[in-house]
Structures are given as C-alpha cells and as structure tokens.
Amino acid sequence: MKNNIPKVVFLLFSFGIFFLFSCSRQLLDIQNQTYKSYNRNSEKGYVVSFKLNSTTVIPKSVVINGIVQDISVANKIGDTYQVNVIAQTTIIRNYQVKLDKNENGIYFEKNSIIFFQPVKFKLITD
DSSP: OOOOHHHHHHHHHHHHHHHHHHHHHHOOOEEEEEEEEEEETTEEEEEEEEEEOOSSSEEEEEEETTEEEEOOGGGEETTEEEEEEEEEESSSTTOOOEEOSSOSEEEEEETTEEEEEEOOOEEOOO
16 A cells, blocks of 8 residues: 555645745735724724725725724825724714624725735724
8 A cells, every 4th residue: 555645745735835825915015004093072983094005906994893994085195094983973873883703904806806804903092
C-alpha cells in the first residue's frame, strides 16, 4: 500500500497558500479609521471617519457597534469619508436604525459585487 499522506499535506498546504493570496487581494488599504460618539439635540450616535486610497472600490455602508449606516457621495471629502451613524433619534420621524451582526467594518462594491471588510476603528475620546 502506497503512503499518500505527503501528497495530501502538500495539496492542503497549496490550497491554504492559494486561499491566503486570493483573500489578501480583496483587502483594502484603509487608513485613519476612527470613530467618536455624540449626544446632541435628541440624537445619539457615532461619527465614523476613514481614508480610502483605492478608487476602484466604492464604500456602500459602515458598521459600527452593530449599527449599519449607508454611505453617500456627500460623505466623501477628498479621499476621506466621514459618516454620521445614528443610533437613536427623535428628530427624524419614523427613523429605523439598521442593525448588522457583523463586526465593525465597511461594505464595499467592486465590479457589482458587495463584500465586507472588517475594520478596527479607533475610538476617539474628547
């Protein structure tokens, strides 16, 4: 009987390397990723800020502490995005907070495909 263990180990190792390289191409260079909380005029939430160097992907929404907020063109200033994530409000009538089970991160669109990238936002305290 022939021993196939080295072949299996080699195939698993090759698959693992391929998987790591294919995933690393999806990861984007996100810089200055911060958030801070606010509480003003019957509204609570977070101001999320990040810099994106890639122009080939479009950030669609941000997830912070389980809350999802869509990103609009108005949120972009140069290559930096600043998004107001509303957690609670009485100012906007019938406003519904959108929740997400993903960790903190950003949803992106590239070639009509939506993907999620986890991001470690740094909390800024005043």
